[in-house]
Amino acid sequence: MTPDTNDDIDTSTAGPVEADDSVGSMDRRDYLQTVAAAAAAAGLGAATTGGAAAETADTSLSIDERIEEHRTGTLEVVVENPDGSTVSDAEVSIAQQEHAFSFGTAVNADRLVNESDPGDNYREYVPELFNTAVLGNHHKWRFWENNREVADEATNWLLDQGLDMRGHVCLWGREDVAAIPDDILTAIEERDAETIRERSMAHIEEIITHYGEDITDWDVVNEAMHAYQLQLGVYGDRIDTEEPWNGEIVPWTSPLLAAWYEQAASVIAEHDLDVGIAVNDFNQFPYAYTDNRYESEIDHINANGAQLDTVGLQAHIAAREGEFNSNDDPDGRIDADQVVSEINTWADHGARVKITEFDTYNGDDWNSDEERADVTENYLRGAFSHPGVDAFIMWGFWDGDHWEDEAPLFYEDWSQKPAYDVWTGLVYDEWWTDDSGTTDSRGAYTTTAFLGDHEVTVSTDSAETTESVEVTDASGTTTVTVTVAGDGSAADDTQPPSVPTNLSVSTTTDSTVTVSWDGVTDNGTAGLDQYVVSVGGSQDQTIGAGMTTATVEGLDAAATYEIGVSAVDSAGNESDAATVQATTAEADDGEDDEGDGTDDETPAEALVVNDYDGDPAWASNRNDLGQWCGAGSFENGGGEVEDGALVLEYDNAGWFVEQLNQDVSEYSELVLVLAGDDVQADEFLLDVGGARGLLSAFTDDAIGTSASTVTVDMESAGIDPSTGGLSVRLNFWQGGSGTLEIEEIRFQ
Incomplete structure (x- = not known):
């Protein structure tokens, strides 16, 4: 469904027909029943149906804090x-x-059944990427009555793949999209209220009972705020089609709307079905006109029809600003915290919330597909962190089968869009x-x-x-x-691991020594657990088994130390230590002693985000501030730490994030210590504190083949250092290729 683009001017306008069918889900029905019961007991509300508890988000917490608490x-x-x-x-x-959370898509039933063979990309990706599905068209009234066999075959295929199914939709009052049966269109024209009432009530019962508990929840009436042809057939001129909010009968608070929901609840109760009741509409995020209307519709149904289980927010996101189509401040470009605040409007009405039809359409007004990927990430993070949200469903995932040919994940030739890496990186990696x-x-x-x-x-x-x-x-x-x-397996292991080999000094400063060594294997059955780094025979720190570098800090300038590294297995057996002599540098006077135009020493007062040495390390997804860090879609996966640097091999792809989650207003500069062969600062984007652009736009510093200090003046760059959810992001979908080494990120 397409969002209405106007404010209080023309709420009867609706978008084009949905060309796709279906949706996919990740959890089996019996599993979700367990989740629902446990979630309700934990104060989360039901995950799918009946007795759902509304819950708003605590906006004093960060996105990651809420995810950890609720997910x-x-x-x-x-x-x-x-x-x-x-x-x-x-x-x-x-x-x-x-x-447990539903990550889904709309699916085209006809394509799935008649136009896609086993092994086709369409059939392969649906169960691979999603755990929830909804039919785009074939559960709509006219489609279902005319071709029930296709709807049933597609539904059964999706269920057989282990996906859960939402029901979309019992009734939809749009006459121009083939959603209303021909005899009902005639009844609307003739104002035959009795036929409309009797047939619609019978259809609600028939389709709900036909699928029973194979459907988790039903959109009983779709887009009551925007599409109300069925109600015009019953109420006629009592509905003001020019200003429906001023008519004698307002479609979204009409007695008939409540009666349809009462009928659905009665059918579900009579047949003892564990099936949820949902409402669904669009434009909740960018437009204020929907707020009071949709809230009044929800409250009206709850009071006069049936207690809703689900409030559906379609979340079709267009890159435009209202009726003026300005690209200066497009409605879709809100951050994850704003997404959470918007959802809070709908999360306090006795029902759970689902994002039901997400996409980023109206392509000519987006700056790039990378921008769409960023918006997708914002909505995903916001929704997943919100305790009142149970699902995030996109309205099709492939351009070849999308109502605007602008699906989030794949181009028509099945090549991956930037948002594909966002989706897989979050759903199947970070989360x-x-x-x-x-x-x-x-x-x-x-x-x-x-x-x-x-x-x-x-x-x-x-x-x-x-x-x-x-x-x-x-x-x-x-x-x-x-x-x-x-x-x-470690109980009887008495054999220590091998002694680390090739221990050498990588770098020194006036107060630190960085050493590296070759990784070793355990000689017994316990498995390697950690390395112990010592100074002068006394333990200084421990390093995880996957690391082969360490930095010893707090040393005196111009002093010689014996650095030792031993290996320890899970049974506590420790090898002998390999040792190396290391001499720290003279005290740093701030001069350019090496003649390379930079002072490579980290200022003592700097806030180091990550120096890719020691523990925590990149592999543990925690940086030196203890916050989440990660990367993906690079030629070498999520990057590799080598000799105290994170190595990212990119070829027009890749994303990188270091989260701070703290105010850095006391600092004036963001410093990146980078190196690379023929790597240019215009080959990747920097995104931090509301500033987003090519790195070359924020600094004149070049990236050399050895460690180079690249400094970004935060005030000049427009970086807001005061936000609590601050992060440093890079993305590499700019057409370049190369290998970038990041030795350190800090604020000073």
Whole structure:
């Protein structure tokens, strides 16, 4: 469905017909029932149907804080022998299989059934990328009555793939999009109110009972604010078609609208179905005129028809400003926090919220597809962080089957759009559990897991087993006990790992020494756990097993130290230490001693975001500030840390984020220490504090083949350092290719 672009001028205008059918879902029905019950008990409301609890978002928290609070839970794996004794040092791995949250798309039933063969991209991507589906057209009244077989075949195919199905839609009062049966169009023209009432009530009962609990929830009436031809057939001139908000009968608060919802609730109750009741409309985000109307519609249905389970926000986002089509401040370009604030308007009316038809259309007015990807990320992060939201469904995902040929994820030739990396990077990476470790002395391993379905694999010295567990409780602990024979694989391991080799000094300053070494393997069964870095024989720090560099800080200038590195396995066995002599530099006088035009030492007062040394490291997705960091879509995946630098290999693709989540107003400059062969500052975008543009637009500093200090004056660049949700972002969809090394990001 297309959003109305006007304010209080012409609310009867609606957009073109939806050319696509269906939607996809990630969770099985029985799983979602468990999620619904647990979510309600945890104060989250039902995940899909009946008894849903409204919940607004606490905007004092950051996006990531809300995600951690509402979308993750504690998972405890307890390992026991068949005799009930616990097993310490057993190896545990946790791999997520499904999200509890619904990530979906609209699907074209006719294409799925008649125009797509097994193995086609369309059939392959739907279950791969989504866990929820909705038919774009074939559950609409006329389509369904004329071709029920296609609707049923598509619905069954999607259910067989493990997707959940929303019902869209029982009734839609638009006459120009083939959604209303021919006899009802005649009844509208003749003002035959009795036929319209009887046929519509019968259809609501027929379609809901036909699918039963195969459908999670139904949009009973679609776009009552904007499309009300059915009601015109009943009320006639009592509805003012020029100013419907001023008529004797207002379509979105009419008795007939309430009666349709009362009928749906009665049918569901009579047949004892666990099926939700939904309302759905557009323009809630960019236009204020919908606020009071949609809220009054929701309250009217709740009071006079049926208690709603779902408030649907379509979220078709166009790059324009109202009726003036200005590109100066397009309506879709709001940040994730603004998305949350808008959703709060609808999240306090006794029902859960779903984003039902997201896309970024009206293409000529967008600056780029990268901009659309950024907007997609904002809406995704905002919706996923909101405790009152249960679903994010896009209205088609491929340009070859989209009502405006402007789907979010794929061009017509199936090449990936920038938003594809946003979608997969969030849904299946950043918000996806993939963890491992060993049980402690109690035989338990505990981690934080995203709500959903997981596989837990446990290995001992003699056996391995895998079990499934559903994490549904965001406020408590989900415990699964796994019974497996044997002892922990580390229990009898007395062999230390090998001694680290090729230990060398990488860099020195007047107060730090950075060393690197070759990674080692464990000689026993426990597995490598960490490295111990020592100074003069005394432990200075520990480094995770995946790291092979460390920086020792707080040293005296012009002094010589013995730096040692030993390897430790999970059983506590420690190798001998490899050692190297290191001498710190003379005290830094701020001069350009090396003659390269820069002072490469990090100022003592600087705020280091990430120096890609030590622990936490890039691989742990936490930077030196303890905040989330990540990257994706590069030629080398999410980047690799080598010799104290993050290496990003790009070829017209790639995204990178370092989150700060703090005010940096006391600093005036953003400093990037970069290196690269033939890397230009106009080959990637910098996005920080509301400023977004090519790096070359913010600084004249060049990127050399060795470490180069690139400084951005924040005031000149228009960076707002005061926001609490601040992050440093780079994206590489600018047509260039190369290898960029990031040695440090800091504010000074």
